[in-house]
Structures are given as structure tokens and as C-alpha cells.
Amino acid sequence: MYPLDAKCYRLLYEVGSGVSAVVYKAVCLPPMDSSVVAIKSIDLERSRANLDDVRREAKAMALLSHPNVLRAHCSFTVDRHLWVVMPFMAAGSLQSIISSSFPDGLPESSIAVVLREILHALSYLHGQGHIHRDIKAGNILVDSDGSVKLADFGVSASIYESHPSSSVSLYMSSSSSSFFNDMAGTPYWMAPEVIHSHMGYGIKADIWSFGITALELAHGRPPLSHLPLSKSLMMKITNRLRLEEHGRDSTGGGNCKNKKKFSKAFKDMVAACLCRDPSKRPSADKLLRHPFFKNCKSTDYFVKNVLQAVPVVEERCKEPRVADCNGNDRDGSTSPLVKSRRVSGWNFNEDVFELDPVYPVESDDKCVRFGGEEPIDQPTAHPHSHVVDDDKSGNEADEKENHRRHHNHSRAEEKEVAKKAGEAPLSVLKQTLVPNLVSLLSSLDLQRGMVMDVLSHCGCKDGQQESLREQQLWGYVRSMQQTVDDLKLQLLREMKVNAELQERLGPLNRKMNEETGGHTGS
Template sequence: MEHPWEKKFPVNAKDYKLYEDIGEGVSATVYRALCVPLNEIVAIKVLDLEKCNNDLDGIRQEVQTMNLISHPNLLKSLCSFTNGHNLWVVMPYMAGGSCMHIMKSAYPEGFDEPVIATLLYEVLKALAYLHENGHIHRDVKAGNILVDLNGAVRLADFGVSACMFDTGDRRRSRNTFVGTPCWMAPEVMQQLHGYDFKADVWSFGITALELAHGHAPFSKYPPIKVLLMTLQNAPPGLDYERDRRFSKSFKELVGTCLVKDPKKRPTSEKLMKHHFFKQARAVNYLARAILDGLSPLGDRFRTLKAKEAALLGQNKALYEDKEQQSQVRDFTLVIKKYSVMH
């Protein structure tokens, strides 16, 4: 069978018909779409270049990275082109949607352990490939783990992956501040010494907790508070009392990832050998275990969007300017304290 990325996809907007939106970010919306000449359903990320703070180099690098990567557990770009002030990135359509949306729709308390083991093992294969080839993903989370209707799992790479091979020289770490605070490693927050692929291992550990509980640790707090808690508190983990339904090996896996010193975290390749993954199953198990009975992705996304809009209205008071200013001041003090200590 011919894979979608082996076909020649057209690079003109008129050859695509956009359907409903299935995902969105600050400056981009993802649509289910039809590639008319090939009669194939795809996903198209439409990026508004005017909302991207003119970071065209970063966008170009992202698209270049997506074109170069080739691994069955990574979402590949099929083609990309500009249309007016938008950049269109055409990708395979993953009809199950993201693990975050699946949990929000049907598993608010998180998944069972065999499901988590199967998902995480597929993600680890993608991370091991990226790290081996000099890339840091920098935004590993359930929202970027996509599942197809047959249970195939792909890690999406929507905009913050960075190549460590710049102009042919290996750069061991990055100094840029990107990613989502709940999943962000302490060394990324501190912005002191840069960071390397071990930052993904921390995010992987946070994602394991997210899949177990239906949400990431600290997810109910504003971003600045999350940064403070990550730097000041002991690392989160699975509680031996509260999380009795999970095995000792799962608790150990999370513990090995969520170590504040990145040098003490295992590599993604080493993690693949952890005994927790003995319970990982073939991916078609996921189709039966978590996708059966779910409504179509577009419908789910629309329902969740309406729920989140209502919730945002209720919680608006949390994000008043005065509160944010005081949190930024606190964060600056903490960063200064860490700079002195380290």
C-alpha cells in the first residue's frame, strides 16, 4: 500500500477543500480537509504569519524539520506553501485526535495502565529517533500525541522542535524559552545553562502523569504559578496511597524521569528498556480500548471548545493584570535566587 508521504501533494490552496477545524493554537488553526486531486482526507495547519511576531526563520525551520523527519511514530509534513499571509502545512489526518481530547471527551480520570504503557512506548520510539538525529521536541504532552482509527500513534511536532545541528555543528543545548509550562523542565524555566534532549524526558514524565490522571500536575494554576511551583516544589509523581491502581513499575518510571538534575535522568533509548513497558501491547489494542464509541473528531473538538469558552468566562478573575504583575515579580525573584544558588 502506498503511504501518503510517497504521493506528490499539490502546493496550491485551490486544490484543497477545508472542512471543520479540529485544533487551534495562538496563531494557527488545524482543519480536516480534502486534497481534491488525490481524493484524500488530510489535516491542514493554517498558520497566520502576521500573528507570529515575524519569527519567519523559526517557522521556516519548523517546516524544514517536519519535511526531513521520517519515522512511523512522528507526524510528517506532506507539503507546505504560502497562501496570502498564511502558511499551509499539509499533514496526514489522524482521525482519533489527540490523547488530550480523547481524555477530555471520554476519560476525564485518565487511562488504564496498559493503554498508558502502549501510548508511551510509541512516543518513546519517536523521541529516541529525534534525539538520535539531533532534535529536541520541546513540547511533549498528551495534546501532541495523536491516534489514528487503527490505533497508530504519532507524536505531533507543531512548532517548537529545534534542530541541534545548525550549519553542520552540533549545538549541545538550546537557550530559547518555549514549550508549555506544566510540562516544562526546570532547566528550561531557569534559562541559565541552556538545556538538551533530557528536557524531553522530564516532559515525558509529566505526560505519563497526565495520561494517568486526565490532566497534568499544576494544570489548574496560571502559567507563572506553574513555573514557581516546578522550581520550588519537589517533583510531582504517582502517590503510593492515592494512585493504588497503578503498578510499582509505573511509579518508578515516572520517578526516574522527574528528577530535577537533567544529568540524572535516563535517555529515551534507555527508558525503552524499562520493565514497565513489558505490558505495552500492539497498537490495534488502542483502537478497541479508547476509540470505540467516540463521536467524530470535529464534533468532539466543537463540544470541547464550547465547554472551554464557558470555563474561561468563569475563571477570568484569575488572570487580572494586577495578579499577573505580582506573579511576574515573584517569578523574577525566584529566577534571581536560582541564579545566585547555581
Template sequence: MKVASKSGSQSFGSQESNNGRFGDIVLQPDTTKYKLHAVIGKGSFENVTVHLAQHIPSGQKIAIKCIDIENSPVEFNIFQDEVILCRQMCHENIAKYLCTFVNNNELWSVMPLLGYGSARDVLHAYFKTGLPETAIAYILRDVLNALEYLHHRGIIHRSVRASHILIGGNGSVCLSGLRKVYHMFHHGRKWNQVHNYPEACSADLQWLSPEILEQNLSGYDTKSDIYSLGITSWELANGYPPFEDMPVTQMLLEKVNGTKPMLLDCTTISDLTGEEHAQHNAELENGGIDIVALAKARKFSSHFHSLIDRCLEKNPKCRPSAEGLLSDPMFKHLKKRSSEALPNLLQPLTPINLANLANVSDDKAVDSVINSMEQMDVTEEWSF
């Protein structure tokens, strides 16, 4: 447990403008108002940790992301731009910063507690061979709602991946990772294509589109996010992203040549090449999962296969838009909100949520509750 001193706290802007609201609770940019409990996740870099925390005046359980600014490989203004953008966004499927301020050498961002962590956490904790297709459909629908909102405002996300999809204990889904967004509006004019290459993007290469990686004169637009969504869909279905064990240069070549990863099920497993079968056998010898047996035992819908195939088109003009995908047949059968369906679909995972922490107040008890949730691997990345 950590309680910071008030000295050294500095908010972005005025005190009034930096007060956040969580329901009827006012969250102040003052470290003495918060207790940090157990670490429930880590960010993209070692200098980022996510804590279960408590707002002392109200007793409300929240999450606080702490960034060690002095040891960050990213310039401070990048984090500052992310905070400003998050405060401008108003959409239920985009991650919210309720309150942000600087405490000595750390940037603290107060957020709602999202009990399942990221979709990547969920995969690693229990669904190592992929999520059920219905769960994927609910998650993708909410991510598409977030992307449609961003794209309508000329914003390219540039980092759509499972670790940037956060799932609340009630089944709500929101997209995070806004640190790498790029605005297509400049000086009041919207550019049709942009040519800015994302900084510190080595961790995103598997998800980035061919047109971003090529860095040519054609540039890229919001359709690059649709390619990343296709890769993320594959990741959610199979438990890991494509190109994972491939050398970077080979992966880049495969993408530029238009190679499309296929969902692994009984309809596609026969299409594996001899080289891919050899790689599979090597993985089995090292204690890996029997992918061939797994694929032969399951079948994804033709709508899901089609969605991924269209998202991974080499030519961005041939990819659908986020708005167009929202009317895709894959989502036609979804009659509920994600918050009504996902908790059942993600069983037997138990989220860290307000219900199982409601009567917990002291530090040791909070840590005990978290440690008892053995299904959740809290050392996994919980990216923002």
C-alpha cells in the same frame, strides 16, 4: 467549505520537490486541488486552524493546517524551519507534512487525517480523569520511539505534551510540535549542553524541565525531554497536567526545588497535604471531580509510578534516556502495535476516519458526519 484560488499560491522550493506523496497519490502545492471542510481542531495560537479537507483529484480525505501568517505571534522563519525539519524526518512516530505551501497570507500544510486528534482531545472528550494505564503505555512507547530518533540526531524536542501527541483513527501515534526543537549540532560539532531558551514558551511552562526554566550556566540537553515526558505521563493518567491551578512563580519554585508530582491513586492519596486537601474541597464546591474518591478507587502499577518518579528527577543526569526507557518493565507486557490495541482501549470514542467518510463527498454531508460525532470536541487544541 473553502476553495482557494490558485493565484497567490507559493510553495517552498521547486514544484517537483514540493509535491507530496500519500500512498500512490501525488499531492500538489496548488490550492485549487483541495477543498477545506469543517474545522476539526485549533492550534496553539488563534491564527492556527486544522480542517478536514479533500484532495479533489483523488477524493482522498486529509487534514490541512492553515496558519494566518500576518497575524501570527511567531516569525515566519520559525514555521519554515519546522517544515524543513519535518521533511527531513523519516519515522512512523513523527508527524508528517505531506505538502506545504503559501496561499496569500496563509501557510497550508497537508497532513494525513488523524482521527482521534491529540491525546489532549481524547482526555477532554471522554477520559476526563485519565486514560487506562495500558493505553498510556502504548502511547508512551511510541512517543519514546520518536524521542529516541530525535535524540540520536542531536535534536531536543522541548515541547513534549499531550496536545503534541496525535493519534490516528487506526490507533497510530505520532509526535508533533517540532516548531520548538533545538539542534545540539553546530558547525559540525555536537554540544554536550545548550543554553537557548525557547521562544513563546509560556504555554509550555508546566511541561518544561527545571534546568530549562532556571536558565543557568549548566544548560540542558536531551534529558529535558524526559522530564517533559514524565509530566505528560502524569497528564495522561490524571486527565490534566500537574501545577495547573498554581501561580506561575510558585510552579517555577516547586520545580526548581525538585518537587515531584505523584500519580493520584490509592497508594498516594494519603500523602496529600492539608493544603492540597483544602484545594480539593474548594474544587468540589465549584463542581469539580472528586479526586480523592477517584484516587481511592484505582491503583496504577508500581512500574508506572517508578517511571514517572525517575523521569521527574531534578538532576537530569539521574533521569533515564529515551533509549533506556524503551526497555522499561512498564512496556514489557505490550505485545501488539499501537494500531492493533489503541482503538479498543479508547472506546467508546469514535474517531473521524476514512471509513466513516468513505462515501461522503458533498460539503454538507461531510459537516453532518463530523457534527454527529458528539464525543469528539472539535474546538479543542490539535497542536502541531
């Protein structure tokens, strides 16, 4: 029994902090057993979650009992803070382990060990009618003996903070309400049906996040995390993400040396989790029977091969910018800015792209493949300046002409690129696409202007010049607003196109490699 009084604990040092929560390593003072605990102190005043949510989560956490699920010893309020007393997991979160010692990901045999433990946790949770809704390396805690626990069920203030607009309840309360309409979780790990929030979602959303987590452990970061948040979200919503195809792709042609990095069983397991149709994703129980876990090592293996290479959690927590100690999600996309800063430290031009999702275009005949590899970090800067420039230049007829030319030109270019797959760097595509869009915009503007003219001429017949002029002026104002809106829209589309292009680069490059491999062979 742990005491419900702050006086009975001594806080040793901070092991993690978020916007409204801090996690401390602490000891329970004598006459209690002076055991070491982790205390998460959540600032209830700053946390945007309403108290009902906090209550539900605390309750869920108190009633769960499984070796792979982190259970709170107790919780009580200390003035404006809620203290949640938990077991101290000495090795910290997997995310923290990866970022301190395995930036390129963990070896596959070690991944299998932790994933199996997490599947046990998921199997238990799902059997209880619970959905975790935020499976990720940052929420998987490891103790020095290699025991693995899934953490952060809701009383996680950092999660509340990351989506202030939605009422986030991470953890559902009973199987009678296994569908949600609120957004919850951390975007990169989120399943499409969670993002399509109107559809509601069930336990299979956790399986998706589990698959993404597998990739995160393998690569050191979740897929798509090189993109700003909104884009990653948008891509999932707008694209037909068919990873089963991807799975076939990557297992089919085994020529490339990159592809030897992961076993077929692993790829197959991940691809099954990332099936777009939730009903086709395997359950946690079924996953446990997957060949990938067949010769899975014990947690001792994980201790020897991973934990011994990792500095103790205290050391990691002293370093600046080390995210995520003890399950406290500080990197968790509190803002895209933070995210990109964290991500920019990694190397993108690597074979690690291999397992990233592939976005095939809708119809196969249109399936243009692009080559070249120059990931763009700030694709938004460019179109913006173009737009401004073109807005200034007033020669509309020219612009229209330009637009047509650009259009044809870019089409030709696309074909060319497709032919020479691999030779045209993405920047070329960008150069053609951006002006193309910009001129499209100006042509729209021109047409709008013409319509406005026609309208004003028609109006003049009535002879009420004064009020007409006013109306005209208002019309212009409105059209200006419209233009601004259109520009925004175009910008978004442009961003999307860029993102798509980037996604297509991966497989194309592979294809190119195969081709060149074939050439040299022949």
C-alpha cells in the same frame, strides 16, 4: 506528491484553531488521489514567530521520517498564510480524547501503549539530535487505526503565541546546537532546567515532559495545572523538587486504597523521568526497556479500549470549549485565564493528587507537615483586601505589636497543625499567615517612616528648608513606590507559600490516613 496549490484542495471543516492557526480537514481534489489530509493554516502576519524560525521548523519537519513522527506532506504559502499539508489523524489528539471521554485519565494498559509509541519517536528524534521541547498529550495524535504520532514541531503557531516574549523555536536544527537559551514549550510540561533557561538544556528536557505527559494521561491533566501558570513556574524554580523521594514515598506505604490505582512499575518509570538532575533521567531507549513496557499491548488494544469509547473527531470539534483537535494547541496556556477556566471543570479533591510532585522543605528538621484538604483556587483575593485595609489603618505601633504577636501565634499554630496533622484546614493557615505577612509589611513601613524622619531631621540642620521639604516630599514619594513594590513582593511570596502549603497537603493527608488507619486497626 501533494500539489503546492490551494486550488487543489477542498477544505471540509475546521478541526481546531488557535490564535494564529486553524487546522482543517481537507481533501486533495482529483485528478490527484482525493486523499484526506489535515491542513494547518498559519497566519504569518499574526504569528509572532519570525520567518527564520518558521523556516527552520518547516525544514526540520520535512526532513524527519519515522512512523511515530508526524511529517508534513508539503507546505506552501497562500497569501499571508502558510499551509502545512499533513496526514489526517482521525482520532485527534490524546488531550482531546481525554477531555471528551476520559476526564479522570486513561487506564494504565492503554497509557503504556501510547507512551511506548512516543518513546520510539523520541528515540528517533534524539538520535537525530533533535529536541521536541513540547511533549504533551495535546501534541500526540492518534489515527483511527491506533497509530500514534508526535506532532507540532515548531510550525505550531499556537506555541509561538503562548510565549510572545521569547523567540520560540520548538525544534532545533542540528546536534551542533543542542543547547538553547530561549524558553520554549508549554509551562506545565516544562522541565526545571528549561525554566532555568540560562543553563541551557538538552534532550533530557523531553524526558521530563514525557514524564509529565505520563501523569497527564493518568490523571486527565498535568500535575500543578490547578495552579495559575506563574506559580507553577515559580514553584519549580524555587523548590527543590525531588521526585525520586516522592517515588519512594508513594511506593513505600501501600496501605491506602488510593495507591492501588497505579502499578509500581508505572510510578517508578514516571519518577525516573521526573528526576531533577537531567543527567540522571533515563534516555528514551533506556525507558523502552523499563518493566512498565514489558507486557505492553499492541495499538489494536488501544483502538478497542480507548478509541471505540471516543466520539469521532468531528463531533468533538463541534462542542464548544473542546480544546485541541489534531494537535492544534488551543488550551496551551495562551493565558492563565483560559487555563484556569479549563481546569476549574475538574475535581481536585481526589486521590488523583497522588502522583503530583512533592516539595520537601530544604532541611528535614524543619519539615512541617500540614493536613486538611481544601485547595484554594483564588488565593490572591484574600491577601489583597487585607493589605488595603491595613494600609488604611494608621496605628503603626499597634501594628508592630500585632506583628510580633502574630508571629509567635502563627508559629505556635504551625506546631499545633503539625501535631494534629489533618485537622486544621488550610484556610486556618491562610488566616494566620496572611495577617502575619500584612503586619510584617506595616512594620517595615513604620521603620521606613522612622528612617525618613531621622533623615529629614538631620537635613534640617543645613537650614535650606525649602529644597529640603521638596526632597522630603520626594523621599516620601519614593518610599511610597517602595511600599508598593514591597507589597507586590509580599504578595508573590504569599502566593508561593500558599502553593507550597497546598503541595504539602497531599503527603500529609496520606500520612494522616495512615495514622487513622493504624488507629482503627489497633
